[in-house]
Structure formats: C-alpha cells, structure tokens
Amino acid sequence: MIEKLIWEFDQGKSPSTLIAEGFPKSTVYLAYKRWLRMRTSGLPALKVFLSHSVADLSIVTKMHDLLSAGGITVYIAELQPQPGVLISEKIEKMIRESDYFIALLTRDGQRSPFVNYEIGVAKGFNKPIIPLVEEGVQPPLYLQQREVLWFKRDDPEKTVEWLIEYLNYIRKEKAKAALMSALATLGLVAIIGIGLLGLFSLASSKKE
Structure with missing residues (x-):
C-alpha cells in the first residue's frame, strides 16, 4: 500500500484527499x-x-x-536541549539562524508570554512570520495585517501539508536562482575567456 500511496502523491494527490478516499490516516502519513x-x-x-505554548507540544x-x-x-x-545555556x-x-518564524497561535499559545516574547524577537530580527492560527482564535492586533494559516486542532496535518508545499516552493525558487546565478557566472567567464583569446590572437598576428 505504501508504494501505491507514493504513486498517488506523484500524481498530485494530497494526504487529505487520500484519507477522504478511505485510506488509513496513519498509513497515508507514513x-x-x-x-x-x-x-x-x-x-x-x-x-x-516554531514558536508555541508548552500546552501544545x-x-x-x-x-x-x-x-x-x-x-x-x-x-x-x-x-534541542543545551544545558547551562541561558534560555x-x-x-x-535559533530565531536569528532561521529563515522563517512560525507562530503557533492556539487558545493557549495566544496568551503565552513566551510566544509573544519570541514573536517580538522575530520582528526585531526582521524574520518573515507565518502565523498558524487555531480556528476560533483571534490573532493579536500586531498580526492581523498578515495572512494567516488556519488549522483545526484535531487535524493540524492538513494545514501543515499546505505549509510544506509553500516552503518547498520557496526552496525550489532558491534553487532556480542559484542555478541562474551559476549560469550567469559561467557565461561571464566564457565571455572573458573569448575576449582574452581574441586579444591574444590579435597580439600574435601583429608580431607576425
């Protein structure tokens, strides 16, 4: 069944779709x-x-x-415990080294002083913030101007599927940009090489 499900993913189906079709949830996510x-x-x-309340572990x-x-x-x-290090x-x-900051805002997370502190740190480092908000929870005012991802507490995986798709799109775009940069560098090197070869040939012909 695993191989069949992998084939289904290659055809563009999502885990949520396959679960709705009757496949066992645990097997689908495996x-x-x-x-x-x-x-x-x-x-x-x-x-x-990933910023969160301890209650949402x-x-x-x-x-x-x-x-x-x-x-x-x-x-x-x-x-990621680091004994002896100030929390x-x-x-x-961790936030400084991250590319994205994900804020898990549940009924507990919204009120958590740690989550709000970490959001402040992320804003200080100018990190892109992705709010994951539990249905029924009102995002804080300072995040209400941002697009949010809503999730159901009993089925967070469905929203994470979309998040993974979005983050992997970003990774693919980074790969394309790196490839284009490498090709541009190679092209510049080739142009310089051709130019130097032309100058060398011209200098040689003058000597003759």
Missing part, C-alpha cells in the same frame, strides 16, 4: 513522509523556528515530524 524525503532531498536547506510534535520529513530544519527549544540566548540564536 507514506507521505517517505515521499517527502525522496522528492525534496536535493532542495536547498531551509530553517524555521502534541500538535508541535506532529508538525515537526512532517516538516522534518520534507527536509526542513525545525528549531523547537524543548527538542533567552538559546531562543534568540
């Missing part, structure tokens, strides 16, 4: 993680910091598993 590992292995690295774990399977480095303070310094370093 196949999805395997498919992600196979199809994203060559993409540029991307790091995200079960949701965070699901998100971490799926994002990591897609080759995305996920910084979660609790999952504030550790968090600030």
Whole structure:
C-alpha cells in the first residue's frame, strides 16, 4: 500500500484527499513522509523556528515530524536541549539562524508570554512570520495585517501539508536562482575567456 500511496502523491494527490478516499490516516502519513524525503532531498536547506505554548507540544510534535520529513530544519527549544545555556540566548540564536518564524497561535499559545516574547524577537530580527492560527482564535492586533494559516486542532496535518508545499516552493525558487546565478557566472567567464583569446590572437598576428 505504501508504494501505491507514493504513486498517488506523484500524481498530485494530497494526504487529505487520500484519507477522504478511505485510506488509513496513519498509513497515508507514513507514506507521505517517505515521499517527502525522496522528492525534496536535493532542495536547498531551509530553517524555521516554531514558536508555541508548552500546552501544545502534541500538535508541535506532529508538525515537526512532517516538516522534518520534507527536509526542513525545525528549531523547537524543548527538542534541542543545551544545558547551562541561558534560555533567552538559546531562543534568540535559533530565531536569528532561521529563515522563517512560525507562530503557533492556539487558545493557549495566544496568551503565552513566551510566544509573544519570541514573536517580538522575530520582528526585531526582521524574520518573515507565518502565523498558524487555531480556528476560533483571534490573532493579536500586531498580526492581523498578515495572512494567516488556519488549522483545526484535531487535524493540524492538513494545514501543515499546505505549509510544506509553500516552503518547498520557496526552496525550489532558491534553487532556480542559484542555478541562474551559476549560469550567469559561467557565461561571464566564457565571455572573458573569448575576449582574452581574441586579444591574444590579435597580439600574435601583429608580431607576425
């Protein structure tokens, strides 16, 4: 069944669609993680910091598993212990090194002083902020001008699917940009080489 599901993903179907068609949820996401590992292995690295309330650790774990399977480095303070290091310094370093900041805003997360502190740090570092907001929760005023991703508490995976697709699109665009830059550099080198060859040939002909 795993191979069939992987084939279905290659045809463009999402895990949510396959679950709706009657495939077991656990098997679908097992196949999805395997498919992600196979199809994203060559993409540029991307790091995200996932800000959350401790009360939402079960949701965070699901998100971490799926994002990591897609080759995305996920910084979660609790999952990367650094004994002896000041927590504030550790968090600030993780956010500074991240490409994107994901704010998990649930009923608990919205009120969490840690989440609000981390959002402030992300804004200070000018990091792109992606709010993941639980249905029924009002985003704070300072995030209401941003587009948000809504998720259901009992089915966060569906929203994470879209998030992975979005982040992998960014990674593909980075790969294209790097390739174009490399090709442009090679083209410039080739032009310089041809120019030098022309000058050398001209100088040789004058000597003759």
